[in-house]
Amino acid sequence: MDATLSNQYDISDATIEAVARDEKRTSEAICQGLEQGTIVVLGSADGPVKPLGIGAGLRTKVNANIGTSPELSSFQAELHKLEVALAAGADAVMDLSTGGDLDAIRRGLRAACPVSMGTVPIYQVIAALGDEQDVGDVTADDILAIVETHAADGIDFLTLHCGVTRQTVAALAQQPRICGIVSRGGAMLANWMQVTGLENPLYEQYDAVLDICKAHGSAISLGDGLRPGAVADASDAGQIAETVVLGELVLRARQAGVQAFVEGPGHMPLDQIKANVILQKRLCHGAPFYVLGPLTTDIAPGYDHITGAIGGALCAAAGADFLCYVTPAEHLGLPTDQDVWDGVIASRIAAHSADLVKGVPAARDWDDRMSRARADLDWTNMHHLAIDPGRVSTVRGEEATLDPEACSMCGRFCSMKVKLTDRQ
Amino acid sequence: MDATLSNQYDISDATIEAVARDEKRTSEAICQGLEQGTIVVLGSADGPVKPLGIGAGLRTKVNANIGTSPELSSFQAELHKLEVALAAGADAVMDLSTGGDLDAIRRGLRAACPVSMGTVPIYQVIAALGDEQDVGDVTADDILAIVETHAADGIDFLTLHCGVTRQTVAALAQQPRICGIVSRGGAMLANWMQVTGLENPLYEQYDAVLDICKAHGSAISLGDGLRPGAVADASDAGQIAETVVLGELVLRARQAGVQAFVEGPGHMPLDQIKANVILQKRLCHGAPFYVLGPLTTDIAPGYDHITGAIGGALCAAAGADFLCYVTPAEHLGLPTDQDVWDGVIASRIAAHSADLVKGVPAARDWDDRMSRARADLDWTNMHHLAIDPGRVSTVRGEEATLDPEACSMCGRFCSMKVKLTDRQ
Numbered sequence: 107m108d109a110t111l112s113n114q115y116d117i118s119d120a121t122i123e124a125v126a127r128d129e130k131r132t133s134e135a136i137c138q139g140l141e142q143g144t145i146v147v148l149g150s151a152d153g154p155v156k157p158l159g160i161g162a163g164l165r166t167k168v169n170a171n172i173g174t175s176p177e178l179s180s181f182q183a184e185l186h187k188l189e190v191a192l193a194a195g196a197d198a199v200m201d202l203s204t205g206g207d208l209d210a211i212r213r214g215l216r217a218a219c220p221v222s223m224g225t226v227p228i229y230q231v232i233a234a235l236g237d238e239q240d241v242g243d244v245t246a247d248d249i250l251a252i253v254e255t256h257a258a259d260g261i262d263f264l265t266l267h268c269g270v271t272r273q274t275v276a277a278l279a280q281q282p283r284i285c286g287i288v289s290r291g292g293a294m295l296a297n298w299m300q301v302t303g304l305e306n307p308l309y310e311q312y313d314a315v316l317d318i319c320k321a322h323g324s325a326i327s328l329g330d331g332l333r334p335g336a337v338a339d340a341s342d343a344g345q346i347a348e349t350v351v352l353g354e355l356v357l358r359a360r361q362a363g364v365q366a367f368v369e370g371p372g373h374m375p376l377d378q379i380k381a382n383v384i385l386q387k388r389l390c391h392g393a394p395f396y397v398l399g400p401l402t403t404d405i406a407p408g409y410d411h412i413t414g415a416i417g418g419a420l421c422a423a424a425g426a427d428f429l430c431y432v433t434p435a436e437h438l439g440l441p442t443d444q445d446v447w448d449g450v451i452a453s454r455i456a457a458h459s460a461d462l463v464k465g466v467p468a469a470r471d472w473d474d475r476m477s478r479a480r481a482d483l484d485w486t487n488m489h490h491l492a493i494d495p496g497r498v499s500t501v502r503g504e505e506a507t508l509d510p511e512a513c514s515m516c517g518r519f520c521s522m523k524v525k526l527t528d529r530q
Numbered sequence: 531m532d533a534t535l536s537n538q539y540d541i542s543d544a545t546i547e548a549v550a551r552d553e554k555r556t557s558e559a560i561c562q563g564l565e566q567g568t569i570v571v572l573g574s575a576d577g578p579v580k581p582l583g584i585g586a587g588l589r590t591k592v593n594a595n596i597g598t599s600p601e602l603s604s605f606q607a608e609l610h611k612l613e614v615a616l617a618a619g620a621d622a623v624m625d626l627s628t629g630g631d632l633d634a635i636r637r638g639l640r641a642a643c644p645v646s647m648g649t650v651p652i653y654q655v656i657a658a659l660g661d662e663q664d665v666g667d668v669t670a671d672d673i674l675a676i677v678e679t680h681a682a683d684g685i686d687f688l689t690l691h692c693g694v695t696r697q698t699v700a701a702l703a704q705q706p707r708i709c710g711i712v713s714r715g716g717a718m719l720a721n722w723m724q725v726t727g728l729e730n731p732l733y734e735q736y737d738a739v740l741d742i743c744k745a746h747g748s749a750i751s752l753g754d755g756l757r758p759g760a761v762a763d764a765s766d767a768g769q770i771a772e773t774v775v776l777g778e779l780v781l782r783a784r785q786a787g788v789q790a791f792v793e794g795p796g797h798m799p800l801d802q803i804k805a806n807v808i809l810q811k812r813l814c815h816g817a818p819f820y821v822l823g824p825l826t827t828d829i830a831p832g833y834d835h836i837t838g839a840i841g842g843a844l845c846a847a848a849g850a851d852f853l854c855y856v857t858p859a860e861h862l863g864l865p866t867d868q869d870v871w872d873g874v875i876a877s878r879i880a881a882h883s884a885d886l887v888k889g890v891p892a893a894r895d896w897d898d899r900m901s902r903a904r905a906d907l908d909w910t911n912m913h914h915l916a917i918d919p920g921r922v923s924t925v926r927g928e929e930a931t932l933d934p935e936a937c938s939m940c941g942r943f944c945s946m947k948v949k950l951t952d953r954q
Contacts, residue, residue, distance in 0.1 A: 176941035204943050232943065284901040285946070293945040335945075336901035337886060338894070373901075376847045377887040402843060402883035404897040404904075407912065408921035412839050412876050416883055419826060419840045423800045437904065437912075438925045439938040445925075452836050459826035459840055462761060463801040470761070473828040477708040477760035477797075480828075480861070488831065488861075497832035501862045501869075514863040517600035519628050519656065521717040521759075522709070 179205030194450035246307035267331035278344035292331020333372035422460030603629030618874035670731035691755035702768035716755020757796035846884030
């Protein structure tokens, strides 16, 4: 491979070639994206974690959040959710555990996970506090030490809420919010800053953070600690002030040879989604955009995988690169295996709907093959080509059909069976 | 009420007032929409069918399709689906039955249905053919007779594929389709036209059709017989040629004192949805737009309620007024009760997401009340305000939580419990 393919992130040519093959792009295109910072490449062709490209011109990727909570802290349960997420087609997984032996859980999931994995180190800082301690007992060194522990464990991307600063938190006061700070990591840091009177060490000591990430090859997922948690709170001064700071931090990461991408909302009405993508790409210098949802209404707990698919499709079509799934259990509880499955599938539907219109090579082939199978009443191929063949079997198998060619909806009135000589 | 509220559709002042109250608009605004043809009003304050407004400036409405098939023709099963659809919040229901005693099923459902009901009369024309007959045995008079039967049964809106003409079907040949004609009614009519060599009587005898609708007070839902059934087939010459014809027929309906709205796709990539709404509203003189989905990808059978919610939200936000649900069983079989429920809820999420951004009065109140309940950790109100309180109970009840205030996702790390004095 040509020497021009070298890059400041120490990503091997073999890894870049693997991403290029997966994406049906040239290695040069991947390298150019890396150099410009519009593409990040996680994993490695030489290691246990499969290479993954995220960014402009690439297939929209899907992340599944798993992990224990203080109330439900079974490693085995989360290990099983990892398997479910992978089977459903998640491109990456985040371990958001906050209950149980966090080091053991993270390392156990990492060892079992063949795809890129992310974590939110600040959770562990707070979770580690004893009953007699409070957030004021945490030191800046504690925070950086946990960041280093996660990076050293081979975590591919670390969500760090470096943009929750004294200035951006103050900006929240400009426009009253209904839900305040809904990011758990953002709320923890803002609380720590308020109690200690200090600046966020992830911002103040950002150079040290970059050194840690560079040393271990971890990318930074710049967390949106001030993301809106209600449609009423979207696109306010606090959110946008944080995005401005994240843009500065993207540039500093690139200069330090650390890959960076940026997280985004959250809850957001349909008419603000495209504007947010344009703004994030502009303010953050084209860095890949990783969004949670966005949820286009607040009123559908139990169905937020659907609400998130609506927002995610529109957001990805406008340029978002990486969708964090939302499960039906969002706002209600820790997801079950079924919730994990449904969340991944819904996000993949959103991602693929977007890929059809954002210039992803060959995305449309899948749809066209499915539509041809439909026109031919070729149930075998319809089954194979479905995003979830098992679900097709379940739905179709629920009812006996008298005509094996058609289905119980239309029977002999199936429009595909009405032959017209002038039909294409 | 002022005499200026009279209208050419013989809709009573009490009915208009009922719609105005429901929509938080003035009666004058409803009347103006009626006069301009941008709003249709179904049902009546004086009869058994609840008044329903559909159109510009009003809440986006949701229709649920039920009905037997040749393979599954139980009236009781469809009656139960009607109850499920109503319980889930459907604004209107269509009986698309094609199996069993169609007159008895339609009349039974009509008698049991307190909301507006629609049908597709052409299905019954074809279903009534004996085993020894073929489509060529159907006469134009047969078709008009069934239209009259449905109208006389008090069906509020009739889907009539009047735009499937010799000219528009010929336009299909300009651009090869993968899936041809996927509308069952459209395929039946095109087949009849091909076999008989005649023009579509619903077009050729449109004045007679209008007389029938006027006599019985039925609205016309101008069917999109040439709608795309694959993303590859969207926005092609056949589809658009039909829309041009439907625009002409909207004007003729208004002149005859018959309310009309227009049906739309179907399968459509995200980037064509807004253009289609603009085009439909322009070509069809602002008539309300009633869309099936649209489905933003072809690859998700088993999950087309989600695919339809993505497209429906975007379509309604762009101006579509009435969403026909798509259930998880679409492309696979006749929906079960659960599919009906899931289809209605998904479409309502799409409709409400759109209402937040299309100027529907007070739509945002619902979200803001939910978000305030979240900020207050007020689970009683979160439950009451959810689009499906039963689902909230199911998801939340699946796991014991140690902290009744929070949930098993975050437990004591709940961001809402991190109190900041400067938080709004």
